[in-house]
Structure formats: C-alpha cells, structure tokens
Amino acid sequence: MEDKTLVCVDCGNEFVFTAGEQEFYKEKGFxxxxxxxxxxxxxxxxxxxxxFER
Known part of the structure; x- marks a missing residue:
C-alpha cells in the first residue's frame, strides 16, 4: 500500500492517509x-x- 492524499469534507484541506493507517483500517474491517x-x-x-456532558 502507498500513502494517499485525501481532502477533508469539513475544511477542504488535503491530508495524508498513510499506508500504516490503511493497514489499521483493513485489520479493523473498516x-x-x-x-x-x-x-x-x-x-x-x-x-x-x-x-453528552449537558
């Protein structure tokens, strides 16, 4: 797997979804x-x- 550059739906900034994070997501079944x-x-x-604190 390679790092991926994604765009945040809230702020519109780019962020990196690293290969390690991708492996974690895969292991967790996401x-x-x-x-x-x-x-x-x-x-x-x-x-x-x-x-929830209210």
Whole structure:
C-alpha cells in the first residue's frame, strides 16, 4: 500500500492517509477511508462530547 492524499469534507484541506493507517483500517474491517483530517476529527469528537456532558 502507498500513502494517499485525501481532502477533508469539513475544511477542504488535503491530508495524508498513510499506508500504516490503511493497514489499521483493513485489520479493523473498516470499509471506508477517513473523510476528515485529524484536526477536524478531533474537533468533531470534542463537539460530540460536549453534547453528552449537558
């Protein structure tokens, strides 16, 4: 496998989906590639956590 450059659906920036990450996804049985860059994934997770704290 080779590194892939993907585009984040939230911010539109390019990010690298490394060969190692691809192997991890394959091992876990994930069919889809990530849609968000690391920063946007963290922001979305933080936003979700805030909703449950109320």
């Amino acid at each position: 069919d889809n590639e990530p849609k968000r860059c690391l920063d946007c994934r963290k922001a979305k997770k933080a936003q979700s956590n805030r909703r």
